[in-house]
Amino acid sequence: MADKEKTQRGTKEKISELxxxxxxxxxYNAQKQQFQMQMAEIENALEQIGKAKGAVYQQVGEILVEKNHDELKKELGEKKEENELRIKTIEKQENKIKEQALALQKEIQSELK
Structure with missing residues (x-):
């Protein structure tokens, strides 16, 4: 009987961990969505800068500051690279956690049989 109680307690702990x-x-999914939204905004901004014939501006706080096309493209390109790296990192973490969760789920299912 004591072994059964230990098994049940272990199973409950595994369920909590899961x-x-x-x-x-x-x-992680919420963070990834946030970075993906930022990526879409950056890509849109880069597209608009490419179309712009006159001056371009960047919002700094509550004011707009005139910027050089190339300088702004470079800044946005760097932000885009940072976001891509963050998204890849989050995806790696997600995959690792998914694997852990799947293994734990299998353990729980086998214990409940």
Missing amino acids: QMLQQRLTM
């Missing part, structure tokens, strides 16, 4: 992993996945 829930924590799922919460982390949700958090």
Whole structure:
């Protein structure tokens, strides 16, 4: 009887761990979506800069500051690269957590049988 209680306690702990992993996945997904939205904004800004014939401006706080086309393209390109790297990092973390969650889920299912 004591072994069965230990197994049940272990299973409950694994279920709690699985829930924590799922919460982390949700958090990473939200972060990834945020960076993807920023990427879309950056890509749109780069496209608009390419079309602009006159002066271009960058918002700094609540004011607009005139910027050189090439300088602004370079800044946005760097931000885009940073976001791409962040997204890749998040995706790696997501994949690692998904693997852990899947393994844990299999353990739980085998214990419940």
